[in-house]
Amino acid sequence: MLNFLIGANLRGIDKKSVIVIVEFSIFIDESGPTPIYCHPKIEEEDQMDIAMKSISLLMGEGVYQNGYAYENVKYFGILPFPDINMVGITYFFLIKDPNARGKAKAATLTILVKEKDTNFLYENVKTLRVLLDRTAVKLQNPLPDNKVKEIMEDFREELEHFDLTDPTTNKLIKKMKIIFNGLDNSGKTSFLTNVQQRYSELIGITATKGIQRQQRRLLGTDLLEWDFGGQENYRTNYFKNAEIYLSEVDLMFYIIDIQDEKRIEEAQSYLHQLLTTLDSFKQYPPIIIVFHKFDPDIQTDLDVLERINNYKKHIKDSYTKWVLKFFNTTIFDHWTIISAFSYGIAQLSPNREIFRKHLKWISRKMNASAGLLVAKNSIILSDYSENAVVGKFIELSESNFYNIFLKFEEFDILNDDFVVWEFGNINIVLKKFYIDRKEFFLLLQLKDIESLPKFDGYLSKFKNKIRPLIKNYI
Numbered sequence: 001m002l003n004f005l006i007g008a009n010l011r012g013i014d015k016k017s018v019i020v021i022v023e024f025s026i027f028i029d030e031s032g033p034t035p036i037y038c039h040p041k042i043e044e045e046d047q048m049d050i051a052m053k054s055i056s057l058l059m060g061e062g063v064y065q066n067g068y069a070y071e072n073v074k075y076f077g078i079l080p081f082p083d084i085n086m087v088g089i090t091y092f093f094l095i096k097d098p099n100a101r102g103k104a105k106a107a108t109l110t111i112l113v114k115e116k117d118t119n120f121l122y123e124n125v126k127t128l129r130v131l132l133d134r135t136a137v138k139l140q141n142p143l144p145d146n147k148v149k150e151i152m153e154d155f156r157e158e159l160e161h162f163d164l165t166d167p168t169t170n171k172l173i174k175k176m177k178i179i180f181n182g183l184d185n186s187g188k189t190s191f192l193t194n195v196q197q198r199y200s201e202l203i204g205i206t207a208t209k210g211i212q213r214q215q216r217r218l219l220g221t222d223l224l225e226w227d228f229g230g231q232e233n234y235r236t237n238y239f240k241n242a243e244i245y246l247s248e249v250d251l252m253f254y255i256i257d258i259q260d261e262k263r264i265e266e267a268q269s270y271l272h273q274l275l276t277t278l279d280s281f282k283q284y285p286p287i288i289i290v291f292h293k294f295d296p297d298i299q300t301d302l303d304v305l306e307r308i309n310n311y312k313k314h315i316k317d318s319y320t321k322w323v324l325k326f327f328n329t330t331i332f333d334h335w336t337i338i339s340a341f342s343y344g345i346a347q348l349s350p351n352r353e354i355f356r357k358h359l360k361w362i363s364r365k366m367n368a369s370a371g372l373l374v375a376k377n378s379i380i381l382s383d384y385s386e387n388a389v390v391g392k393f394i395e396l397s398e399s400n401f402y403n404i405f406l407k408f409e410e411f412d413i414l415n416d417d418f419v420v421w422e423f424g425n426i427n428i429v430l431k432k433f434y435i436d437r438k439e440f441f442l443l444l445q446l447k448d449i450e451s452l453p454k455f456d457g458y459l460s461k462f463k464n465k466i467r468p469l470i471k472n473y474i
C-alpha cells in the first residue's frame with residue numbers, strides 16, 4: 001500500500017514537494033472508473049481507489065446531459081482518501097464522446113497531498129482551481145494516449161512551478177477570519193449575537209470598544225469572528241494599523257443601518273475606505289452587504305425599498321473586483337440573519353457546488369420543489385429550489401418548522417426523527433439525521449407524497465454522497 005511507499009520515499013517524488021500524486025481518470029462504460037494517467041506510478045490498487053472515489057462522487061443520472069452543454073458540467077471538491085492517508089482536490093468534467101452512453105464520458109483530474117498538508121489545498125484553492133480547469137479544457141475531447149500524456153506532463157510542470165508554498169502553516173484545524181464592519185450603532189454586535197440565538201443577551205448590548213473577537217467551530221473549522229466597533233476613533237485606528245486588522249480576511253460582512261438615512265453617506269464612505277484598503281493588499285474575499293434594521297414595519301415601505309435598491313446598484317457598480325452579495329436583515333426575524341450569515345459561510349466552502357448538486361439529486365428523487373441542508377447550529381450548508389418563489393418560501397418558513405421540530409423533541413412527543421406537515425398541496429418533510437455523530441437536518445418541500453416510502457433509501461444514498469465532504473465543508 002501507498003503508506004509504505006511514502007514512508008520509504010516514493011520514487012520519482014521530490015521529497016520537498018507537497019503535491020504527491022496527480023491522476024487523470026475516466027469512467028469507461030464497460031469497465032467503470034479507470035485510471036488513465038497517474039504520476040508517480042503507484043500501485044494499481046491505489047490508482048483505482050483514486051479513480052473510484054473521485055468519479056463516484058458525482059456519477060449519477062442526469063450527469064451526462066446527453067451530449068448537450070456538456071462543457072458546463074464542472075464540479076470541483078476537496079475530498080478525503082483515507083485509505084491512502086491523503087486528501088485530494090478533484091475536478092469532475094465530461095469528455096465528449098458520441099459513442100459513449102449519454103454521448104459523453106465522465107472524467108476527473110485529481111491532485112493529492114498527504115493528510116497533514118491538507119491546508120496547502122485550502123490555501124491555494126483558487127490557483128489550483130484555475131490550473132485544473134485549464135487542463136480539463138485541453139482534455140475535453142477524445143485524444144490519443146500520447147497527447148494525454150503530453151498534456152498531463154505540462155500540467156505537472158505547471159504544478160511544480162507553483163508548488164512552492166511552504167506548508168509550515170500546517171494547522172490541524174483550519175481557521176477563517178471573518179470580519180464584521182459598519183458604522184457604530186449599525187447593529188453588528190446584535191447581528192452576531194442573534195446568529196447564536198442568544199435572544200436574552202440582545203438587551204444588554206453596548207457599543208463595542210475596539211475589536212471583539214470570538215470563535216465558533218463549524219464542522220472542523222474555526223471561524224474567527226472579528227466584530228469591529230464602529231465608532232470613529234476606532235475606525236481611524238483600524239486604517240492606521242491596517243496590516244494587522246485588515247489582512248488575511250477570508251470574508252467580510254458590512255452592516256448598514258437602513259433606517260438611519262442621515263448616515264448613509266458616511267456608511268458608504270467607510271465601506272469605500274475598507275475596500276480600498278483591501279484592494280491595496282490585493283485581497284478580494286467575498287463581501288456580504290447587509291441592509292440591517294429592515295424591521296417588519298418597514299418591509300413594505302416603498303421608499304425604503306427604493307433606497308435599498310439604489311444603494312445596491314451604486315455599490316455593485318462601484319466595486320467590481322469583489323463578489324458581492326446583498327441581504328436585508330432584522331433582529332426581529334432570526335431567519336433573515338441566519339440566512340445572510342450562512343450564505344457568507346458557504347462562500348468559504350470549496351465544496352458548495354457539490355453539496356448543492358447532491359441536494360438537488362435527493363430533491364428531484366423525492367419530487368421536491370425545494371430543499372435545505374442545515375447543520376445543528378441552524379447554519380444552512382446548502383439550499384436548492386426549482387424557482388425563486390419556492391426558494392423564498394422555504395427560506396422564510398424553515399426556521400418555523402425547525403423550531404416546531406425542536407419543541408416536539410423537547411417534549412419528547414416524537415417517536416422518530418422525522419416529521420411531515422401537510423398544507424393543502426404542499427408537504428413539508430423535516431428529517432434529523434447523523435453523519436459521524438454530527439447532527440444535520442434535511443428539509444424538503446414535496447409536490448406530492450408518493451415518493452415518501454422511498455425516502456429512507458434515498459437519504460442513505462444522500463448521506464453516503466455527502467459524508468466525505470462534510471469533514472471538509474470549509
Ligand SMILES: Nc1nc2c(ncn2[C@@H]2O[C@H](COP(=O)(O)OP(=O)(O)OP(=O)(O)O)[C@@H](O)[C@H]2O)c(=O)[nH]1
Nearest residue numbers: 184185186187188189190207208229230293330331
Ligand atoms: N430596530 C432595530 N434595531 C436594531 C436592530 N439590530 C440592532 N438594533 C439596535 O441598534 C443598536 C445598536 O446595535 P449594536 O449591535 O450595538 O451596534 P454595533 O454596530 O455593534 O455598534 P458599535 O459596537 O458601536 O459599532 C442597539 O440599540 C440595538 O438594539 C434591528 O434589526 N432593528
Ligand SMILES: [Mg+2]
Nearest residue numbers: 188189207208
Ligand atoms: Mg458593537
